[in-house]
Amino acid sequence: MERHCVLTGVAWEQISDLPPPHPARGGRWRDHRTVIEAVGWKYRTGAPWRDLPERFGPWQTVYNRFRRWARDATWKRLQAHADAAHDIGWLVSIDSTIVRAHQHASGATQPAAIFEEPSDHALGRSRGGLTTKLHLVADSRCRPLAFPLSAGHRHDSLFFEALMRRISVPRIGPGRARCRPDQVSADRAYSSRAICAYLRRRGIRTVIPEPSDQIANRKRRGARGGRPPLFDRVRYKIRNTVERCIARLKQWRGIAMRTDKLAIHYEAAAHVAAIAIWATP
Template sequence: MGRSDLSDQEWSRLEGHLPRSVGRGGRWKDHRIVINGILFRLRTGIPWRDLPTRFGSWKTVYDRHRRWSADGTWDRMLRSVQADADAEGRIDWSMVSVDSTVCRAHQHAAGALGLPPRITGKRARPVQHRADEGLGRSRGGLTTKIHLAGDGRCRPLVLLITPGQWGDAPQMIPVLARIRVPRPGGGHPRTRPDHLGGDRAYSSRRNRSYLRRRQIKHTIPEPRNQQTTRRRRGSKGGRPIGFDRARYARRNEVERTILALKGFRAVATRYEKRAYMFHGTVTLAAIWLWLRG
């Protein structure tokens, strides 16, 4: 078994959430071999054509990853794995933190034109399709930004891909809106953490109003320019923002989550032309962290 292969315990956690072959013309090639091939490429960042022959045809491995990235299979599997972890009490909801990280895009990631190719028997737009393909241009070249929320055990709950130059504050609400951990026993999925942490980049009146409206306690420091503006407005500026320094120290958990994600070379550097493919790659990395966490 290779370093990137699923162990028997990890496979037993994942096997029950894999899609069935009902409705297809033929049978799926063994899921475990194909997923191990995708994980090998995820860890090493090699071109698909250079996959070792022990994983079978590289095109079969690539097509499986492309299909499951497009139709949302990886997203559903991530939610299922999180639901199992929540039922076992392995999710730390006491402190969920938000942050983002910039990934350099390889030169091969540029040049995608028009709509993505067919993903099923009929033409359909991928679930995570972006018209801008999640690529931004800066002095350093093309970049992509990963916005995420992580639990207290350094595992990502949700992911959002945007161009690299997009700010953090406007993406906090879309990120939190994606938190939906199903309950295996039935009922509404869990969508709210007990407490939210973030750095100064997430401090804005809009974000704080949203958190108060959803009754989510939060620890987000207020930048000096916002403090000055609030004091200048007097009583109309509102009360000073409460800040718990001890809780804020736990923000390193989301930074460690990012380090764990970028330990995968195919996440640290974006090679995919399509945003939905890169989203699937990062989602699979998150699934692996949940299986091993």
């Protein structure tokens, strides 16, 4: 097996029926597995599209197929198979990570209204330069369930509800997609009253520590400050799963540093990495 092979034979058998079928008319498409391996090679190594090895065929073919699949729900169908086998751990953890943006990621000229591209292309400037923030929710087996993007300087809590709305695991048979986990663990960045109230309304157990400034403010107000929120230190230990999931995603150099001009392309690359993670036993 090659060093940068994305999928093993066993993993490919699990997802071989997920990509869209070849067109009935016109020339035959290049093999789907070859294209996925080419995309995986590009983002595992962090190389430019034009540097794809000849064994993958013309780089334009791979790039155009990648763009076509950018908004595809392939990895969602893979999650559906895992849910049917009761293989998803619904004690989820939430966090975000900063991704440095290469200078090639700036200067996108494509209108933001096309393909649901955000107006700022999920790029923000801070002391570290151009950055993108990857918001992530992981199940208790260190696998990504959803990951919206934002500019790197935006606060984590602003995208909490958008992240929770992204959790949607479809069913294999009849029935609505599952959108509600059993428990959410997060750090102090998500400790606002609005977030806790949102989780309470949905009947989701909350495991979020209270920051020191909120503790001091509650004690200062006395009886009007209310009771301290319940916090289970043992259950909070499961939050390391999202950190480990981030580490697995950032093993791909093209994910650890963004070179894509469009946010939808970078997010699609994260989807390819997620497929590889979900397909790995």
